[in-house]
Amino acid sequence: MNEFVEIFNLGKTYDTTNGPAVIVQQFNLKMAQGEYVCVLGHSGCGKSTVLTMVAGLNSITTGGVVIANREIDGPGPDRGVVFQSPCLMPWMTAIDNVLLGVDQVYPHAKKSERHDIAAYYLSLVGLGSSLHSRAADLSQGMQQRVGIARAFALRPKMLLLDEPFGMLDSLTRMELQEILLEILVKDQVTTMMITHDVDEALFMSDRVVMMTNGPRARVGKIFEVPFDRPRVRTEVLEHPDYYDLRGDMIGFLEEQDHKKLVADAAKREHAKASEEQQMASVG
Numbered sequence: 001m002n003e004f005v006e007i008f009n010l011g012k013t014y015d016t017t018n019g020p021a022v023i024v025q026q027f028n029l030k031m032a033q034g035e036y037v038c039v040l041g042h043s044g045c046g047k048s049t050v051l052t053m054v055a056g057l058n059s060i061t062t063g064g065v066v067i068a069n070r071e072i073d074g075p076g077p078d079r080g081v082v083f084q085s086p087c088l089m090p091w092m093t094a095i096d097n098v099l100l101g102v103d104q105v106y107p108h109a110k111k112s113e114r115h116d117i118a119a120y121y122l123s124l125v126g127l128g129s130s131l132h133s134r135a136a137d138l139s140q141g142m143q144q145r146v147g148i149a150r151a152f153a154l155r156p157k158m159l160l161l162d163e164p165f166g167m168l169d170s171l172t173r174m175e176l177q178e179i180l181l182e183i184l185v186k187d188q189v190t191t192m193m194i195t196h197d198v199d200e201a202l203f204m205s206d207r208v209v210m211m212t213n214g215p216r217a218r219v220g221k222i223f224e225v226p227f228d229r230p231r232v233r234t235e236v237l238e239h240p241d242y243y244d245l246r247g248d249m250i251g252f253l254e255e256q257d258h259k260k261l262v263a264d265a266a267k268r269e270h271a272k273a274s275e276e277q278q279m280a281s282v283g
């Protein structure tokens, strides 16, 4: 594989009131340029922790991330990030929200050129006629479109998406998935997306990275997604491998659930045994 992104031995330990908590440990992943990878795993396993470390928004405890031959050290315009909620400036218009980033990344471009970049990406996400609407007056779906346009307008080398469609109704979600794929294929942007939705992962990505349950979460399994691009939803759903892959992914998640149940039971047994031992020594 022609590696464009290398995440090596990535680890994160948070300081908590109960002492250090190792959330992610030895997370390793390589991505080719233009590849679309989805990260899936149980709630709380550490997906956002990995993504925010790659974004440079969360300090790295161990290991590192190399993008286009440069090890990252904090956030940068080479990475665009979209969260579940777009966090726009509500009193500013759609285009001014996009220009906030564009002005920073292209400070030497003419004002009209910066305007054209912002307007172009807003029109790609279907907001060509709402450039001057205040963010506060836009629906949730429209606000998320602004968030996506804002990330793309910076022309990042890598796009990091943390459940970008999580708060949207299913029709808007499907429409935005298709718009996003169209732009990504055109711009060849390397993308990492977190999702809880197995079907979304299968529709969007080239590979699906399954994380183990935390603590010490890491890459548990990687599924190759064999569907041709450009993707047509009905064709993907009718592909002979679709339901087998889907079943294997759900099987992995169920296996993690089972392991957690066993580990929790062992922990309870251990706590009970030490309590009994203490009682016996007191008695």
Ligand SMILES: Nc1ncnc2c1ncn2[C@@H]1O[C@H](COP(=O)(O)OP(=O)(O)OP(=O)(O)O)[C@@H](O)[C@H]1O
Pocket: 014, 015, 016, 021, 023, 041, 042, 043, 044, 045, 046, 047, 048, 049, 050, 214
């Ligand atoms: N700043 C922090 N300090 C201490 N613990 C944290 C901090 N941020 C996250 N955690 C813990 O790290 C674990 C992983 O959190 P993270 O948000 O990365 O998981 P996730 O897989 O993205 O979850 P979800 O799918 O629910 O969004 C959780 O147990 C969380 O409580």
